[in-house]
Amino acid sequence: MKIQEITPFVLSSKERGSATWASTMIVVKVTTSDGMIGYGEAVPTLRVKPVFSAIQQVSKGYLGKEVERVERNYHEWYKQDFYLSRSFESATATSAIDIALWDLVGKELGAPIHRLLGGKFRDHVPVYANGWYKDCVTPEDFAREAKNVVKRGYRAMKFDPFGPYYDWIDEHGLRQAEERVKAVREAVGEEVEILIEHHGRFNANSAIEIAKRLEKYRPLFAEEPVHHEDLEGYRKYKRHSNLRVAMGERLVSLKETLVYLREGLVDILQPDLTNIGGVTVARKVASLAEAFDVEVAFHNAFGSIQNAVSIQLASVIPNLLLLENFYDWFPQWKRDLVNNGTPVEMGRVKVPDGPGIGVEVNERILEELKTDPVALEVVEEPVWVVGGTWKNY
Numbered sequence: 493m494k495i496q497e498i499t500p501f502v503l504s505s506k507e508r509g510s511a512t513w514a515s516t517m518i519v520v521k522v523t524t525s526d527g528m529i530g531y532g533e534a535v536p537t538l539r540v541k542p543v544f545s546a547i548q549q550v551s552k553g554y555l556g557k558e559v560e561r562v563e564r565n566y567h568e569w570y571k572q573d574f575y576l577s578r579s580f581e582s583a584t585a586t587s588a589i590d591i592a593l594w595d596l597v598g599k600e601l602g603a604p605i606h607r608l609l610g611g612k613f614r615d616h617v618p619v620y621a622n623g624w625y626k627d628c629v630t631p632e633d634f635a636r637e638a639k640n641v642v643k644r645g646y647r648a649m650k651f652d653p654f655g656p657y658y659d660w661i662d663e664h665g666l667r668q669a670e671e672r673v674k675a676v677r678e679a680v681g682e683e684v685e686i687l688i689e690h691h692g693r694f695n696a697n698s699a700i701e702i703a704k705r706l707e708k709y710r711p712l713f714a715e716e717p718v719h720h721e722d723l724e725g726y727r728k729y730k731r732h733s734n735l736r737v738a739m740g741e742r743l744v745s746l747k748e749t750l751v752y753l754r755e756g757l758v759d760i761l762q763p764d765l766t767n768i769g770g771v772t773v774a775r776k777v778a779s780l781a782e783a784f785d786v787e788v789a790f791h792n793a794f795g796s797i798q799n800a801v802s803i804q805l806a807s808v809i810p811n812l813l814l815l816e817n818f819y820d821w822f823p824q825w826k827r828d829l830v831n832n833g834t835p836v837e838m839g840r841v842k843v844p845d846g847p848g849i850g851v852e853v854n855e856r857i858l859e860e861l862k863t864d865p866v867a868l869e870v871v872e873e874p875v876w877v878v879g880g881t882w883k884n885y
């Protein structure tokens with residue numbers, strides 16, 4: 493089959509997500525010469541307009557190519573796009589098209605992606621909750637919502653307890669963060685995993701101080717304790733902290749990933765299929781992590797197509813730790829966008845056996861929700877924050 497048409501869609505609705513970044517989806521629809529349709533998803537955040545136009549440009553490198561030559565198509569674009577490894581927009585556009593091609597190959601062969609990759613290692617994928625702490629500020633807020641997460645059957649949850657602190661955190665900020673983490677630990681008990689999100693925003697000295705304060709609450713990992721590209725900061729943090737490091741959501745290639753693995757800077761790798769290079773590269777990255785005895789917890793923070801394809805790959809790799817999940821905190825329209833959805837039961841998701849990404853996109857809702865790509869306003873609370881958690885500082 494040939495790639496005949498590649499169409500980007502920006503989806504949003506009145507019902508917003510738990511954060512600005514979570515209130516939009518960028519969907520890629522690939523139509524073949526045989527009339528088959530495959531779907532992928534790209535990263536929105538503050539880049540809706542540039543990603544939309546990147547998809548239009550990257551598509552020129554894929555039109556007319558054989559759908560089934562997925563890896564070759566990726567490398568053909570890599571050859572064309574001089575800056576792919578330096579351009580997040582190009583990386584996410586390429587990733588979204590790659591996911592749609594895997595969806596198409598699965599549909600053509602009547603097989604889910606997990607079968608194309610050698611079969612399920614697990615029938616259910618364990619997940620952790622994110623997005624659950626919107627508008628939480630006091631320790632009591634966090635404890636109350638954490639209890640609700642456990643009531644839904646989750647056995648692991650992630651949250652960012654640091655409010656508007658950035659780069660440097662003082663004693664007041666440390667104490668506030670500790671009170672929130674303590675309240676969550678006391679609310680959920682000793683056997684539920686708590687994961688501390690730093691959103692890659694502290695210098696190493698502050699991140700080390702945070703680790704010393706939070707260690708007694710036994711977090712499963714410290715996510716992005718320092719800035720993504722701060723290799724010296726990661727080296728220093730690993731020398732002085734006892735917490736496991738999770739990172740990887742901003743990686744855009746296999747080679748970039750090797751740097752963190754080779755130096756032992758990461759304990760749990762969190763590649764994101766919608767920017768690391770789709771299924772094609774995420775699979776390689778997971779195998780590379782396996783060689784370094786590093787577990788994988790795919791970053792999965794955007795929409796229901798990313799969620800579906802991440803579940804497919806998470807079901808296949810032996811070194812999966814957990815899959816991030818916003819499903820129960822999606823705006824309803826994201827769940828409605830895919831038929832036969834992927835509900836979370838008792839902290840895990842049953843792996844779909846439908847062809848390709850395993851779920852069907854509801855074309856009517858796709859058409860209803862599509863909107864023009866616009867430049868987002870920049871406000872005090874950045875797009876990457878779970879909404880309402882920077883109040884009252």
Ligand SMILES: O=C(O)C(=O)C[C@H](O)[C@H](O)CO
Pocket residue numbers: 513537622689691741791792793816875876877
């Ligand atoms: O889900 C996570 O781990 C995040 O860090 C969410 C980020 O804020 C989001 O991906 C920013 O685009």
Ligand SMILES: [Mg+2]
Pocket residue numbers: 689691715716741
């Ligand atoms: Mg994160």
